[in-house]
Amino acid sequence: MRLPVFIAIGLAGIGMGLAQPAALSPKAQRAGIAAAMKRQGFSPSGEARIGNAITIAKFSSPSCRDVRVVPVSTLFQEAALLKASGAPGDRRTFVYMDRSWSDSASGPASASAGLLHLSQRFRQMARFQDNPARDTMLYVLSSRSCGPLRLDWSDFWKRA
Amino acid sequence: MLAAAGSQSRFAVAQNPIAWTGGIFFARYLADGVRDFLRGDPVSLGHLANLGIFQLIAWFAVLHLIGSRPRWISDGATALVGLISLSAVLPDDGAAWVGLTAFAMYILAAFPKDRPLRAAAAVMLALATQLFWGHLLFELVAFRIEAADAWLAAELLKGLHHAVSLQGNLIGTESHQIVVYDACTSFHNVSVALLAFVSITKLSRLDWNAGDLVTAAGLILVTVMMNSLRLFLMASSAPGQLEFWHTGMGSQAINASLSALIAILCLHGATIRRA
Numbered sequence: 227m228r229l230p231v232f233i234a235i236g237l238a239g240i241g242m243g244l245a246q247p248a249a250l251s252p253k254a255q256r257a258g259i260a261a262a263m264k265r266q267g268f269s270p271s272g273e274a275r276i277g278n279a280i281t282i283a284k285f286s287s288p289s290c291r292d293v294r295v296v297p298v299s300t301l302f303q304e305a306a307l308l309k310a311s312g313a314p315g316d317r318r319t320f321v322y323m324d325r326s327w328s329d330s331a332s333g334p335a336s337a338s339a340g341l342l343h344l345s346q347r348f349r350q351m352a353r354f355q356d357n358p359a360r361d362t363m364l365y366v367l368s369s370r371s372c373g374p375l376r377l378d379w380s381d382f383w384k385r386a
Numbered sequence: 387m388l389a390a391a392g393s394q395s396r397f398a399v400a401q402n403p404i405a406w407t408g409g410i411f412f413a414r415y416l417a418d419g420v421r422d423f424l425r426g427d428p429v430s431l432g433h434l435a436n437l438g439i440f441q442l443i444a445w446f447a448v449l450h451l452i453g454s455r456p457r458w459i460s461d462g463a464t465a466l467v468g469l470i471s472l473s474a475v476l477p478d479d480g481a482a483w484v485g486l487t488a489f490a491m492y493i494l495a496a497f498p499k500d501r502p503l504r505a506a507a508a509v510m511l512a513l514a515t516q517l518f519w520g521h522l523l524f525e526l527v528a529f530r531i532e533a534a535d536a537w538l539a540a541e542l543l544k545g546l547h548h549a550v551s552l553q554g555n556l557i558g559t560e561s562h563q564i565v566v567y568d569a570c571t572s573f574h575n576v577s578v579a580l581l582a583f584v585s586i587t588k589l590s591r592l593d594w595n596a597g598d599l600v601t602a603a604g605l606i607l608v609t610v611m612m613n614s615l616r617l618f619l620m621a622s623s624a625p626g627q628l629e630f631w632h633t634g635m636g637s638q639a640i641n642a643s644l645s646a647l648i649a650i651l652c653l654h655g656a657t658i659r660r661a
Binding site for chain 1: 406410411414416417418420421425468472475477478479482522525532554565566567568
């Protein structure tokens with residue numbers, strides 16, 4: 227009687243493994259960013275690239291003509307490249323889940339986002355929450371003329 | 387003779403809840419790998435063409451060591467390993483690695499004198515570390531490791547009189563810049579090399595000895611050097627040839643060479659018995 231129980235657990239494990247949803251692709255991620263911006267009155271106004279490594283999505287609205295959003299890793303490995311992007315007066319913010327940090331706090335942003343991602347990873351294992359653990363945060367740049375931007379990213383972080 | 391050995395082996399597995407539990411975790415590993423392979427994920431069973439082959443060797447070692455003879459355990463212990471194996475049914479892939487770690491800890495605590503089982507537990511811990519715990523640890527120190535790998539490659543470039551600039555994990559040369567990302571670091575390959583080391587050593591002999599530390603140190607050194615060489619070749623090549631060393635044939639050749647070096651060093655370390 228013991229062996230059939232273990233065989234059933236093994237088959238359930240195989241089924242669960244095969245049934246897991248795919249990780250969010252960069253394309254789906256960009257679509258999620260565009261959808262979140264659209265809901266807040268921004269329309270896409272092009273893309274820019276930094277080499278092969280980073281794609282910057284550009285958005286504009288009647289009240290703010292220049293917002294750029296870059297998905298970056300919670301490992302903060304794009305930091306050196308990001309320093310070269312944007313204009314001197316730009317407002318720069320890192321966003322991860324329900325937290326945000328100004329660019330001047332990039333060190334704390336990296337450490338906090340990393341720890342948040344780790345804690346998310348463990349909670350995700352037992353499905354204590356609905357949102358998937360994302361290893362990506364958002365780097366948002368806007369021109370100073372836009373004033374302080376309050377963007378709502380809650381839909382972006384939810385499970386697709 | 388062979389038939390008798392096969393029959394004994396089947397008997398050993400049929401009366402071995404420890405082996406059943408190991409089999410459940412292996413089945414989940416295979417299912418995750420097949421799923422990722424079918425989706426074209428580069429980190430999948432397709433990856434076995436190069437360094438990933440050592441993961442299969444590790445699983446072979448685990449299943450061989452725990453299935454070598456029958457091990458009837460009490461009903462309570464069977465229920466406990468059954469409960470641990472349920473972690474393989476949780477949706478997140480990482481849960482199975484936490485379960486495998488718990489399973490290895492249970493074996494180490496419950497079978498202190500069973501040398502094959504303890505050897506299997508060591509390989510299980512190495513597998514869980516390479517595929518799960520190591521990734522978590524890496525996240526905490528990733529940028530420092532990326533910067534260190536970039537520094538090593540930049541020093542190689544300087545030594546060969548290339549003009550080079552270094553900013554964290556960003557290497558700039560006369561013609562282009564390359565960024566060292568997590569997948570390009572030596573950390574990943576070092577963790578694979580150490581998994582190969584534990585697996586091949588435990589397949590060869592059940593006990594550790596002092597000389598194993600020398601083998602492990604040699605593996606780390608060789609792996610870091612090969613990774614720096616690859617980064618150096620990427621940074622020093624013409625921009626049009628970057629992909630050759632990044633994802634093309636050049637990268638495959640380096641991975642194949644590294645696999646061969648790891649295998650040779652591990653086999654040498656495992657078979658030579660040092661005092």
